[in-house]
Amino acid sequence: MAPAVLVENLKKRYGSVEAVKDISFQVEPGEIFGLLGPNGAGKTTTLRALCTLTTPNAGKIEVSGISVLDHPKAARQRLGYVAQEVALDKVLTGRELLQLQAALYHLPSKSAKQRIDAVIDILGLQEYADKKTGTYSGGLRKRLDLAAGLLHAPDVLVLDEPTVGLDIESRFVVWEFLRKLREAGTTVVITSHYLEEIDALADRVTIIDRGVVIATGTPSRLKDEVGGDRITVRIREFLPIEEAQLAKDLLNSLPFVQEVIINSAQGNSLNLVVIPQNDALMSIQQALNSAGLPMFGIAQSRPSLDDVYLAATGRTLMDAELAAAGSRDPKAEKKQSMR
Secondary structure, eight states, rough: OSSSSSEEEEEEEEEEEEEEEEEEEEOTTOOEEEEOOOSSEEEEEHHHHTSSSSSOOOEEEEEETTETTTTHHHHTTTEEESSOOOOOOOTSSSHHHHHHHHHTTTHHHHHHHHHHHHHHHHHTTTTTTTSSSGGGGGHHHHHHHHHHHHOOOOOEEEEEEETTEEEEHHHHHOOOOOOOHHHHTTTEEEESOOHHHHHHHEEEEEEEEETEEEEEOOOHHHHHHHHHHEEESSSSOOOOOHHHHHHHHHHHHSSTTEEEEEEGGGEEEEEEEOOOOOOOOHHHHHHHTTTTOOEEEEEEOOHHHHHHHHHHSOOOOOHHHHHHHOOOOHHEEEEEEHH
16 A cells, blocks of 8 residues: 655755755555654645645645656545644634635535535534634634545545644544544644643654754653653853863763763753662752752753754754744745745
């Protein structure tokens, strides 16, 4: 059986900007596959290339064995795409919007009515289907957007940040809906920078940073590979790099410490991977105190997908988000969005 989605050596440039440098991954039929990474990592560009909305400079993309680049129309028939921003005509009712969508897909009138009734039922929109979308809450708007993406019964549903801006209750509704889609055999490709979302939903995940893949696997396997408990130590709010290196060398000498990473984006705090033991925090504190490096703060946790990202890049996803926000050029973004 052909992969539901195949992406090989994808590259995309916007002028001098390499949005995607070299991305490859494979999605199996009937799985929820997550693309995780900060804003600017290349997730949206990858999805737009997959959905025929932008042409890559190089690479291979297939959907159900069909080349997206050579046969875009046939590929689109097998794809449903729900963009990050919800775009609904506020004067139309939900049902009218779905009827318009059905006409755009050239669905026969009988099957269009059946599909519209089905997606309205699946997404719990019966009470709202004949009300104007301008009266919908953010959660209802997203559910209607999902209904439109599913209307033609695609093999693969592609979702770009589907729960951005939603409240917790609405996010859980979307999560449960996606799990039911998977149970029914639909393949789902989802991008997010919400760690808990990908961890909760994805059968497998590819983590992207700066246009390249840095890790691929099941969330549990990726976290297991990082290993150990995580301890974050802050000696002072902004620690000079020389003292951070001194503390790193000192902590590396402790028998239960497996790895120490200096997190420059968080004031040179120290991120430790340790073999779990009851007196770990006390031993760390005693070692630092003896060297004249009293702790400003310390926290311990189990491995997360953020730890996977940190181990691969030396920074957390939040650090990467902040760095991307600080370097973003609104004028350049506007030009890129118009291409």
